[in-house]
Amino acid sequence: MRTRTPAPLLTVRGLSRRVGARKLFDIAELDFPRATAIALTGVNGAGKSTLLRIVAGLEPAPGATASWTDADGTAHTVPLSPLPMSLRRRIAYMHQHPYLFRTSVRENIAYGLRHHGLPRDEIDRRVGAALGWAGVVHVQDTAPDKLSGGEIQRVALARAKVLEPDLLLLDEPTSSLDGHAREQVIALIGELAAEGRTVVMVCHDRELINLPGVVRWKLGEGRLDTRHK
Structure with missing residues (x-):
C-alpha cells in the first residue's frame, strides 16, 4: 500500500526574474x-x-500566485505580490x-508580536521562551550595538521563531x-x-547542508533543481 504524500505547505507558481537580458530564474511551479x-x-x-x-x-513578483489549503480543507490561491496578510x-x-x-534585545524580539496586536501576557510568555531558546537571556536588556556577531544572529533567529511561522526563510545564516558562534x-x-x-536556508555551509534530513535544492542557469543530491 502506497503512503500518501502530504499536501505541500505552500505552492508558488510563476516565479521569474530577469536582470537586463539575463534570466536569473523561471520557475513554473514550486512546492x-x-x-x-x-x-x-x-x-x-x-x-x-x-x-x-x-x-x-520583499521584492515584487508580477503574475506569481501562491496556493495553500487550510487545516479545515479550505483552498486558497492569491497573488504573491503584494504579499497578503494571510x-x-x-x-x-x-x-x-x-x-x-536600536532598543533592547527583548524589545527587538517582541516587535513583531506587538505589531500583530497580541496581548501583553502572551507577548511576555513567547519572548521569555524565545530568549531562553536562543541562549540570550543574559543580554535581553542590552542594545544591539553591544552584541557579538553570534549573539546578533541568535537574536534574529529568536525574533523569527517567536512569530511561530510555518515557513522560515534564512539567507546565509x-x-x-x-x-563556537557558528x-x-x-x-x-x-x-x-x-x-x-x-x-x-540559502547556504554554502557544508555542516548545515549535511544536517540530518536536510533536502538540497540547487539554483543555476535559470532553473531550480529540487531533487539535487
Missing part, C-alpha cells in the same frame, strides 16, 4: 513541503537570495546581515560566523527543523 529543512545552494549570483526575498514579499503571518525571513532596532546557530537551526517547521 514547499511541510516540516522539511531545505538547503538552497548554487553559485554566487544565481538568484538564491532574490528567490527567498520574492517569496517573503501569508505574511505564516512566513518569517532573516537577512544575511540582520538589522536590529552562518556566513559571517566561525567557531556551532550555536547551526544547533538552533536544527531545532527549528525538528519542531516541524519548514526551513529554507
Whole structure:
C-alpha cells in the first residue's frame, strides 16, 4: 500500500526574474513541503537570495500566485505580490546581515508580536521562551550595538521563531560566523527543523547542508533543481 504524500505547505507558481537580458530564474511551479529543512545552494549570483526575498514579499513578483489549503480543507490561491496578510503571518525571513532596532534585545524580539496586536501576557510568555531558546537571556536588556556577531544572529533567529511561522526563510545564516558562534546557530537551526517547521536556508555551509534530513535544492542557469543530491 502506497503512503500518501502530504499536501505541500505552500505552492508558488510563476516565479521569474530577469536582470537586463539575463534570466536569473523561471520557475513554473514550486512546492514547499511541510516540516522539511531545505538547503538552497548554487553559485554566487544565481538568484538564491532574490528567490527567498520574492517569496517573503520583499521584492515584487508580477503574475506569481501562491496556493495553500487550510487545516479545515479550505483552498486558497492569491497573488504573491503584494504579499497578503494571510501569508505574511505564516512566513518569517532573516537577512544575511540582520538589522536590529536600536532598543533592547527583548524589545527587538517582541516587535513583531506587538505589531500583530497580541496581548501583553502572551507577548511576555513567547519572548521569555524565545530568549531562553536562543541562549540570550543574559543580554535581553542590552542594545544591539553591544552584541557579538553570534549573539546578533541568535537574536534574529529568536525574533523569527517567536512569530511561530510555518515557513522560515534564512539567507546565509552562518556566513559571517566561525567557531563556537557558528556551532550555536547551526544547533538552533536544527531545532527549528525538528519542531516541524519548514526551513529554507540559502547556504554554502557544508555542516548545515549535511544536517540530518536536510533536502538540497540547487539554483543555476535559470532553473531550480529540487531533487539535487
